[in-house]
Amino acid sequence: MQLINQQMVQQIINSFKDQELYVHLEMTTGAYAAHLDSTKHPAANFITNAVIEYSHGSIEGSGPYRVGLKMAKGWIYSEGLTHWEETETDRLLLAGHDGQGKLIVSLQLSKVPF
Numbered sequence: 647m648q649l650i651n652q653q654m655v656q657q658i659i660n661s662f663k664d665q666e667l668y669v670h671l672e673m674t675t676g677a678y679a680a681h682l683d684s685t686k687h688p689a690a691n692f693i694t695n696a697v698i699e700y701s702h703g704s705i706e707g708s709g710p711y712r713v714g715l716k717m718a719k720g721w722i723y724s725e726g727l728t729h730w731e732e733t734e735t736d737r738l739l740l741a742g743h744d745g746q747g748k749l750i751v752s753l754q755l756s757k758v759p760f
Contacts, residue, residue, distance in 0.1 A: 647729035647730060647731050647739075647741060648729060648730060648731075648732050649709070649728065649729060650705070650709065650711055650727060650728060650729060650730050650740070651730070651732065652705055652711065654730075654732065655705050655711075655713075655730055655738065655740070656704065656705050658738045659703040659704065659705060659713070659715075659738065659755075660703070662700075662703070662738065662755055662757075663700060663701065663702070663703060664699065664700075664701060665699060665757070666697055666698075666699050666757075667697070667698055667699065667700075667755045667756060667757060668695050668696070668697060668698075668755070668756045668757070668758065668759050668760060669693065669694075669695075669696050669697075669698050669722065669753075669754065669755055670693065670694045670695070670752065670753070670754040670756075670760050671691075671692075671693045671694075671722065671724060671752070671753055671754075672690070672691070672692045672693075672694075672751065672752045673690060673691050673724075673750065673751045673752075674688075674689070674690040674749070674750065674751075675687065675688065675689045675690070675750070694760060695759045695760055698715070698717055698722065699717060699718070700715040700716055700717050700722070701716055701717070701718070702715075702716040703715045703716070705727075709728065710725070710726045710727055710728050710742055711725075711727045711728070712724065712725040712726075712727065713727060713740065713753055722753075724740070724742075724751055724753040725742075725751070726742035726750055726751045727740045727741065727742045727751065727753065728741065728742045728743050729741045729742070729743060736756070736757055736758075737754065737755060737756035737757065737758075738753075738754065738755045738756075739752075739754050740752065740753045740754065741753075
């Protein structure tokens with residue numbers, strides 16, 4: 647993964663507008679590694695292959711970035727994004743890594759299930 651190129655990510659977000667997409671949204675504060683450090687409070691959430699359609703989407707910030715997707719009856723919001731997979735052409739893969747390179751948050755959009 648590469649550091650986010652905000653303009654290129656915005657172009658992909660715009661190209662996916664008003665289409666049915668599969669979303670994967672995940673956040674963890676270290677739940678996967680909490681067994682190695684009992685001082686960490688494990689917390690996580692996970693949504694995968696939910697079908698969404700947004701009418702407006704944007705990536706904002708100066709890094710880490712945040713993405714908001716406005717749907718007919720609500721919003722999807724993800725913050726702390728630092729990296730993207732720029733070789734993907736038919737899906738958008740975004741991730742946020744901490745200073746140690748550990749995955750904290752991910753937001754993925756695709757026209758096919760993950």
